[in-house]
Amino acid sequence: MKVTDTAGFTDPGRKRRRNEDSFLIDPPLFAVADGMGGAQAGEVASRLAAAAFREFHDADDLDPEKRLAAIIQEANRRIYERAAGDAQVSGMGTTITAALVAGDGLVIGHVGDSRAYRLRGGKFEQLTDDHSLVADLVRSGRITPEEADAHPQRSVITRALGTDSEVDVDTFTVHAESDDLFLICSDGLTTMVDDEEIRDLVTRARDLEQAGKGLVKAANKAGGEDNITVVLFRVAGGPSELEDTMVASGNGRGQDEDLEDTLTGLEAPTIAAPAPPAASVAEREWGPALDEEEPVSRPGPASAGDDRRPP
Numbered sequence: 001m002k003v004t005d006t007a008g009f010t011d012p013g014r015k016r017r018r019n020e021d022s023f024l025i026d027p028p029l030f031a032v033a034d035g036m037g038g039a040q041a042g043e044v045a046s047r048l049a050a051a052a053f054r055e056f057h058d059a060d061d062l063d064p065e066k067r068l069a070a071i072i073q074e075a076n077r078r079i080y081e082r083a084a085g086d087a088q089v090s091g092m093g094t095t096i097t098a099a100l101v102a103g104d105g106l107v108i109g110h111v112g113d114s115r116a117y118r119l120r121g122g123k124f125e126q127l128t129d130d131h132s133l134v135a136d137l138v139r140s141g142r143i144t145p146e147e148a149d150a151h152p153q154r155s156v157i158t159r160a161l162g163t164d165s166e167v168d169v170d171t172f173t174v175h176a177e178s179d180d181l182f183l184i185c186s187d188g189l190t191t192m193v194d195d196e197e198i199r200d201l202v203t204r205a206r207d208l209e210q211a212g213k214g215l216v217k218a219a220n221k222a223g224g225e226d227n228i229t230v231v232l233f234r235v236a237g238g239p240s241e242l243e244d245t246m247v248a249s250g251n252g253r254g255q256d257e258d259l260e261d262t263l264t265g266l267e268a269p270t271i272a273a274p275a276p277p278a279a280s281v282a283e284r285e286w287g288p289a290l291d292e293e294e295p296v297s298r299p300g301p302a303s304a305g306d307d308r309r310p311p
């Protein structure tokens with residue numbers, strides 16, 4: 001599969017002064033991160049996460065799922081260490097939903113409540129499971145999906161990058177077919193616009209750019225209560241030109257010019273982040289340890305006060 005078209009937009013929405021979301025469009029890799037934390041901490045966290053993906057092309061020969069998981073663990077470690085060493089960003093965290101087009105599939109890596117969707121023909125399907133309190137309640141049958149949409153605690157997530165030294169990452173691969181369209185978005189879209197309307201807007205749009213702008217507009221029209229980020233891309237059959245270029249050039253740098261061609265008319269987001277020192281990556285389960293002493297918000301010390309408080 002190769003990526004044939006991309007578009008990405010981020011918008012602060014109508015209620016927030018800051019935009020704590022970040023996104024990355026660097027085919028065949030895509031990501032959305034929704035940061036949390038006081039002051040500027042959420043922005044720092046989401047940008048650190050997106051920046052970790054910049055080194056993707058230098059990654060080793062792990063299989064794609066392991067590679068994506070390793071990048072996310074690295075992002076987690078950087079955010080956690082930065083938060084531990086800088087009181088101004090203490091307690092920051094972020095979601096991450098990342099996708100890598102590889103072979104005949106799309107590899108997804110996911111933590112938190114940002115989402116990935118696939119539109120194939122008229123069928124619009126959520127690929128990721130939300131790591132959120134209300135999603136847990138729906139899965140256990142205690143509330144309905146409709147009740148979840150209006151639940152006062154719908155912003156509470158049960159996993160995030162940066163809140164602990166290790167993080168439990170969902171990784172899986174979905175089959176991709178020619179003309180499949182994928183959407184990665186933050187909850188600022190999905191809490192404002194239901195899936196059916198998202199599908200209709202994307203289906204009716206003449207291209208991905210119009211689709212992306214339409215989604216942001218719809219979220220704002222519905223209230224724009226949170227930052228809104230959408231990343232869209234379409235794939236087509238055949239070998240990946242980008243992967244061919246990587247093989248031919250012998251390293252990941254050779255494809256920058258090709259990426260620029262692919263991204264004509266678009267700009268990848270500017271991501272600036274310091275590179276923390278290297279350390280080992282560890283794995284263990286990061287449980288949904290909601291801190292009972294924290295106000296109703298994102299879990300643990302990352303609770304972000306105003307920015308994550310339910311209405």
Ligand code: MN
Nearest residue numbers: 034187188226
């Ligand atoms: Mn959000």
